[in-house]
Amino acid sequence: MIRLFIAEDQKMLLSALGSLLDLEKDMEVIGQAVNGEEALSSILKLKPDVCLMDIEMPVLSGLDVAEQLSQRGSHSKVIILTTFARPGYFERAVKNGVHGYLLKDGEIDELADAIRKCMTGKRIFSPELTFDLIREENPLTEREQQILRMASLGKTTKEITSELYLSSGTVRNYISEIIQKLEAKNRTEAASIAKTKGWI
Amino acid sequence: MIRLFIAEDQKMLLSALGSLLDLEKDMEVIGQAVNGEEALSSILKLKPDVCLMDIEMPVLSGLDVAEQLSQRGSHSKVIILTTFARPGYFERAVKNGVHGYLLKDGEIDELADAIRKCMTGKRIFSPELTFDLIREENPLTEREQQILRMASLGKTTKEITSELYLSSGTVRNYISEIIQKLEAKNRTEAASIAKTKGWI
DNA sequence: TTGTAAAAATGACATTTGTCATCTGATTTC
DNA sequence: GAAATCAGATGACAAATGTCATTTTTACAA
Numbered sequence: 001m002i003r004l005f006i007a008e009d010q011k012m013l014l015s016a017l018g019s020l021l022d023l024e025k026d027m028e029v030i031g032q033a034v035n036g037e038e039a040l041s042s043i044l045k046l047k048p049d050v051c052l053m054d055i056e057m058p059v060l061s062g063l064d065v066a067e068q069l070s071q072r073g074s075h076s077k078v079i080i081l082t083t084f085a086r087p088g089y090f091e092r093a094v095k096n097g098v099h100g101y102l103l104k105d106g107e108i109d110e111l112a113d114a115i116r117k118c119m120t121g122k123r124i125f126s127p128e129l130t131f132d133l134i135r136e137e138n139p140l141t142e143r144e145q146q147i148l149r150m151a152s153l154g155k156t157t158k159e160i161t162s163e164l165y166l167s168s169g170t171v172r173n174y175i176s177e178i179i180q181k182l183e184a185k186n187r188t189e190a191a192s193i194a195k196t197k198g199w200i
Numbered sequence: 201m202i203r204l205f206i207a208e209d210q211k212m213l214l215s216a217l218g219s220l221l222d223l224e225k226d227m228e229v230i231g232q233a234v235n236g237e238e239a240l241s242s243i244l245k246l247k248p249d250v251c252l253m254d255i256e257m258p259v260l261s262g263l264d265v266a267e268q269l270s271q272r273g274s275h276s277k278v279i280i281l282t283t284f285a286r287p288g289y290f291e292r293a294v295k296n297g298v299h300g301y302l303l304k305d306g307e308i309d310e311l312a313d314a315i316r317k318c319m320t321g322k323r324i325f326s327p328e329l330t331f332d333l334i335r336e337e338n339p340l341t342e343r344e345q346q347i348l349r350m351a352s353l354g355k356t357t358k359e360i361t362s363e364l365y366l367s368s369g370t371v372r373n374y375i376s377e378i379i380q381k382l383e384a385k386n387r388t389e390a391a392s393i394a395k396t397k398g399w400i
Numbered sequence: 401t402t403g404t405a406a407a408a409a410t411g412a413c414a415t416t417t418g419t420c421a422t423c424t425g426a427t428t429t430c
Numbered sequence: 431g432a433a434a435t436c437a438g439a440t441g442a443c444a445a446a447t448g449t450c451a452t453t454t455t456t457a458c459a460a
Contacts, residue, residue: 010213010283010304010305011304011305011306011307012213012217012281012304012305012306012307012308012311013210013212013213013216013304015307015308015309016213016216016217016220016308017212017216019220019308020216020219020220081212083210104210104211104212104213105210105211105212106211106212107211107212107215108212108215108216108219109215111212141406141407143407151388152388152392153388153389153392154384154385154386154387154388154389154390154391154392154393155385155389156385156386156446156447157446157447158446166407166408166409167408167409167410168409169408169409169410169411170407170408170409170410172446172447172448172449173408173409173448173449173450174407174408175447175448176447176448176449176450179448179449180449184354185354185355185356186354186356186416186447186448187354187388187447187448188351188352188353188354188387188388188391189353189354189355190354191354191388192352192353192354193354343437356416356417357416357417358416366437366438366439367438367439367440368439369438369439369440369441370437370438370439370440372416372417372418372419373418373419373420373438373439374438375417375418376417376418376419376420379418379419380419386417386418386446387417387418
């Protein structure tokens, strides 16, 4: 019997996946969570065989949870299940040693198959992901990402300086650098590009 | 027997909903679609009793489909099923005479109940939606929305002028007006606000 | 210890952006 | 037909943004 845990913030999908996978004769869903924090603590407690994990969840993202689990020596296998084939996400997932990365773009049956394959030790990746465009690495440093995230909400240079305790010139230098790295025209376009690539 | 049609671009959720609702003894899923265009033509052909419809789909949005259906005198009831409680979405849905607006935030069972209630002629709305904040009308004119959409991609004033054949001053006047209406600090924040409210 | 590389700051500059008051034509409306 | 309304335009101004060359500070590996 494969003991499953599901973390997914869209409750309708969570409950649907739960019901359907529970119907499989060789699987049982032993826990669910709607945010990363709950997921992390439950997984450490319940030690499921396989965790299905969404990325975009409140509090902690699925990638954060995967990172924590690997750091704390958990033996539960993690399969990332997400809408987004963003380069940055995939890159981080691989770095954190996940056992699978699937898009919410396949049928449920494929998912069940993937879980069984994963149990045998294989790593499972959606075919869409193996192509190059996904391999694009995030060119932005931590600091740059942080600043661009703030800029993308419309925060002004001044607001950013006072939150980060940097001088106005420094912030503008960072943004200038970001704009060049992303080949954008201005901060707004840079934010738009970075978002679609999953870099911020 | 309630004849259902489901339109949803996230295939995993589509197939999960399909399987689960088909299990209900009084329902049968007679068709599915992953984009608005397919959905529209299939619904006109199959004349299902109830359509579950996502909003954010390729080609035509769920709201576009609902609009078309009501214009063409379809008798199929439409239930919008979406992640987003955005004022603009809700406003448009109501204008187009949909029979329900549910968030993908409930359990599957609630969904099945809602469908049955809908069949009796009742209109079904997620309780989260009935509060005021959702009632906020889109304060932006068509033109303003169009310009803000362009600005949100990082297009400069100059690029906008040449796409719309307006003078640079006019574009800046529009953006200035938009910023005041949305109580933002700059175009980027205006875009961020408008997006979360579903106004662009 | 030196060398190298980030991270952060400075100053000077050109451009872009946001604001505001005012002006012109159309189109409605009374 | 006069008045109000609306989409655009203009010009002038201040503030914010983006660019670049140069410098300081810190960190850390050889």
